[in-house]
Every structure is written in structure tokens, then in C-alpha cells.
Amino acid sequence: SIDNDVYQELQHCKQILKENQIRISSLEKMNVDLEVRLEEQTKNCFKAERETAETNRTWELKYEEIEKRLQLSEEKIKQEEAKSERLREQGSRTERELYGLLQRKYEYMKGPNINNNKNS
Numbered sequence: 001s002i003d004n005d006v007y008q009e010l011q012h013c014k015q016i017l018k019e020n021q022i023r024i025s026s027l028e029k030m031n032v033d034l035e036v037r038l039e040e041q042t043k044n045c046f047k048a049e050r051e052t053a054e055t056n057r058t059w060e061l062k063y064e065e066i067e068k069r070l071q072l073s074e075e076k077i078k079q080e081e082a083k084s085e086r087l088r089e090q091g092s093r094t095e096r097e098l099y100g101l102l103q104r105k106y107e108y109m110k111g112p113n114i115n116n117n118k119n120s
Helices: 002-119
Strands: none
């Protein structure tokens, strides 16, 4: 009976050991699977970070190019505005000079007629 109890106890322990070994094996497989998935996710994260950095750099370069073009355009606009102002001033001076010339011509043409009328 004691031998039978010991035998039963031993069989029970063997069963527990077998179940634990199966469970350990299953957990090891899960662990390997999780490690593989973690490595894949890590690779994907690094790839995404690299692509994001490259995309950011591309957009930064485009932004810098647009910024330079904007500055050049603003400078050109200022130059054109200054040129337009100079041309307006020059046109205004020319207009005044022409007006003065026409006025003198008118006075010159009118002047002798007045003198001739007085002499008549």
C-alpha cells in the first residue's frame, strides 16, 4: 500500500513534470515568435524613421528653395518699384519741361503778334 501510494505519487509527479515541460516548450515557442515579431517591428520602425527623416529633408530643401525664390522675387519687385518710381519722376520732369517749352513757344509766337498789333 505504501509502495502503491509512492508509485501513485511518483506517477502524479511525472504527469505534472510532463505538463510543465509541454507548457515550457509552448512558452519558449511563443517567446521565439514574439522575439521575431519584435525584431520585425523594430526594423519597420527604423525604416519608417529613416523614410520620415529623408522626407523631412526633401521638404526642408524644397522649402529653402522656395524661400530663396521668394526673396529673389521680393528683391525684383522692389527693384521694379524703384524703377517705376524713377520713370514716373522722369516722366513728370519731362512733362514739366515740355509744358515749359510749349509755354515759351506760345509766348514767343504770341509776343511778336502783340508787338505787330501795337505798331499797326
